[in-house]
Amino acid sequence: MKQKFFALFFLLSFFAFGQKINFNIKYSEQLAVFVFIQNLSDHYPENVFKTEFNQSKYNTQKYKDLISNFDKLPIDYSYSFDEYPYGSKIPMQTRDILKKNLIETNNLSDFKLRSIGILPNATIHSLAEVISVFTPIYNELIYIPNKEKFEAQLKAMSTYSGEKNMESYFQTGLIFYNSSWDPTIPFEIALYPLPNSTGFTAQAFYNNFISAVQTNLRDYKDLFSVMLHETYHILYDEQSLTVKNDIAQNFKKNPSKHSNYAYQLMNESLATALGNGYVYESLNGKAETDHWYNSKYIDLMAKKIYPMVKEYIAQKKPMDKNFIDTYIRLYEENFPGWINELDHIMTYRYILSENKKDFNTIGQMYPARSSEEAETEISMLTIEKMKKTPLTKIIIVSQNNNETLKLIKSQFKELKQWKFTPDKEFQYKILLDDKSQLLIINQQKSSLQTLFANFK
Incomplete structure (x- = not known):
């Protein structure tokens, strides 16, 4: 068969x-x-x-x-x-x-x-x-x-x-x-x-x-x-399951801490380099000198990989492990701060909050959205579902703070040494072993906008 x-x-x-x-x-x-x-x-x-x-x-x-x-x-x-x-x-x-x-x-x-x-x-x-x-x-x-x-x-x-x-x-x-x-x-x-x-x-x-x-x-x-x-x-x-699995594994096995967010950005970056870069240059006779895309992350990454994309096209080569490793290296060397920029990492997000209004608030603050999942329950089950994704993980705690924060700590091995004060507002961010960012917000009285603005 x-x-x-x-x-x-x-x-x-x-x-x-x-x-x-x-x-x-x-x-x-x-x-x-x-x-x-x-x-x-x-x-x-x-x-x-x-x-x-x-x-x-x-x-x-x-x-x-x-x-x-x-x-x-x-x-x-x-x-x-x-x-x-x-x-x-x-x-x-x-x-x-x-x-x-x-x-x-x-x-x-x-x-x-x-x-x-x-x-x-x-x-x-x-x-x-x-x-x-x-x-x-x-x-x-x-x-x-x-x-x-x-x-x-x-x-x-x-x-x-x-x-x-x-x-x-x-x-x-x-x-x-x-x-x-x-x-x-x-x-x-x-x-x-x-x-x-x-x-x-x-x-x-x-x-x-x-x-x-x-x-x-x-x-x-x-x-x-x-x-x-x-x-x-x-x-x-339309890539086959085999091709997609190979690409995902090449990103996963790459040792760079930037590989996950480089992967999240790849689909749009490639389409922009090919369409707004290669096709436009072929039709126009020269490349567009202005923005290729209205997101700085996609625009800059597409332009950075464009010479490599053109080389592969000229040689009629499909993207391969060497292409992916070079792509990740270009991301890491040229844009090392991006994995800490909320405007970038919030484009790919999984939100847990018992206040449904928080989803709309986050959508207003970070309208760029490539992937989003959201749950109104913070439990072992929903945290486990969240952990299975490569998305940025946002957990907003606004009730039963002490018990909920203890639950969160118990579910992430990276939080083993983490200490928190449940009756004090705070924001906490950590890069997990799967190379996605975890953002924890302990909310008391301040608005969500204020708490996000205080992330370092």
Whole structure:
């Protein structure tokens, strides 16, 4: 059985490297309307869709109620791939599967048929009804006024993609990540207009890339480099279990105390070096001299590893142990203080607090979030679950302080010599043997913001 499995894997890899992957650029009305309704939600910040709707004749209680009902639809479920190293594979998300089905079907009847089994039928029916009601509204307010410009853009972008051989960058990523792809599965690029805007959005999942494109966009190298950035996340995600285990072990066995946080940063750093670095430079003729990414940690690390990434691409080599060891060394030598910077280590966090409001407070203080788990119980069980992850571990103690602090001390061997005063506020930070930081906050009267600000 194992022999058959490996034979199939190598067969897929062979065909993926040897055959062209088709990039299909299209407009999906169904997806555009779905995103339009999302953006009208009270939970979304101000945006061009909300502005156009609020100024229109459709801004009535009837349609507001439909938007509210859409918000309440239970369409967000997920499951993890637990056999993979923690955080190395994106959990399945039902919302993304629904968007995929909206892109790949031509009408709502087909969408409902394709989506049966993902959610209860009643939920799928309600979702389709809301999309149906808002389709003419979206067309009147957004699509028709921008139709001529957008359709010309769509044609120009398709031509640009062909002239620049965008599929070749996909192949480059396959080799570099030592990943695989079935060439019979096309990569679907769904675009929709974004009027009165100076920027575009980007998201990729499964075999899809979606983007709202500003209607005055004429230079496409930024859009396509970002598109490939997001696509490289998919290729990283599609690495085999064997490849992912090898990568995780190479990081784990590296003696550097920085290796864990270097690992946490790797996915975004690689996608940025490849997409915003290599692809952009290839399309533009020279590298971008400004920021490649709006996080300093990702931006600086991507630029630091870029020469090595280019060397591997030129040699058509997949990332290997030598690449990982060099990557960790570059992180350690150039950014030795990062493992103590909260803006960095709080991007990957596991929070235990009996006060649920603390989760929102931390989200406001540290909005950058790549991985997050949270529990409202501090117990042997939840601490044990936390210890199994490579994330930054935050425990906020605000009641039964003495007993809870004793429990925490008993669960971490690194705290054997730790001494604390339970009736006095304090913050304590220690690098654990798994190379993740443990942050303990003993709260009495001060705000969480004040206590975090006092971390050294």
